[in-house]
Amino acid sequence: MFIVFEGIDGSGKSLIIEKLKDKLKASKKKVMVTAEPTDGKIGKIIADTEGFTPECEALLFTADRSDHTKKIQEWISQGYDVLCDRYVGSTLAYQSAAGADLNWLKTINSKITIKPDVTILMDIDPKISLERKKGSQLSRFEKLGYLKKVREAYLSIANDFEFTKIDANKDCEIIVKEIMSIIRKL
Numbered sequence: 001m002f003i004v005f006e007g008i009d010g011s012g013k014s015l016i017i018e019k020l021k022d023k024l025k026a027s028k029k030k031v032m033v034t035a036e037p038t039d040g041k042i043g044k045i046i047a048d049t050e051g052f053t054p055e056c057e058a059l060l061f062t063a064d065r066s067d068h069t070k071k072i073q074e075w076i077s078q079g080y081d082v083l084c085d086r087y088v089g090s091t092l093a094y095q096s097a098a099g100a101d102l103n104w105l106k107t108i109n110s111k112i113t114i115k116p117d118v119t120i121l122m123d124i125d126p127k128i129s130l131e132r133k134k135g136s137q138l139s140r141f142e143k144l145g146y147l148k149k150v151r152e153a154y155l156s157i158a159n160d161f162e163f164t165k166i167d168a169n170k171d172c173e174i175i176v177k178e179i180m181s182i183i184r185k186l
């Protein structure tokens with residue numbers, strides 16, 4: 001299975017993914033945890049550079065995803081359940097919120113992505129998610145006004161892309177239970 005997690009910064013994806021990994025492993029599953037941007041060469045360019053246009057950033061994230069998708073397909077064919085922190089939804093939400101054209105973003109991603117079995121959208125008010133990040137150094141993406149737009153963008157594409165929305169403000173254990181029940185049904 002290919003399970004993707006989306007949401008604004010501070011929505012708690014990483015913690016939930018770690019907990020799900022443990023649960024799946026406990027039920028004797030082979031699990032691969034992965035994330036975008038990757039720590040490959042293109043992912044590093046994105047992390048290290050500021051001042052790109054939204055379109056340039058979109059192309060870099062998408063190039064990174066193209067290679068990553070090949071790896072994901074290999075893991076799936078080797079029998080792994082793949083838990084992926086961010087995928088195409090991140091480019092659609094973050095780069096459209098930054099001003100790139102949504103249809104163009106869909107087009108450049110259409111041929112280089114595969115359909116996840118499920119995409120979990122961890123939905124949260126950015127005021128709360130940024131509060132959670134207090135004390136840690138914030139990246140150029142982690143600004144309240146921008147994250148509000150990103151959240152709106154996620155919610156507006158949620159139906160089209162069949163995202164399963166989860167209230168990320170709930171207790172972590174409850175969220176893990178909800179996602180496990182979604183996975184079992186699948």
Ligand code: TYD
Nearest residue numbers: 009036037061086087090091094095141142
């Ligand atoms: P991430 O590594 O998830 O952030 P963190 O520092 O919390 O681990 O992602 C870095 C940032 O990149 C995040 O703010 C979201 C942004 N991003 C995009 O804007 N577009 C994309 O396509 C992806 C994958 C990430």
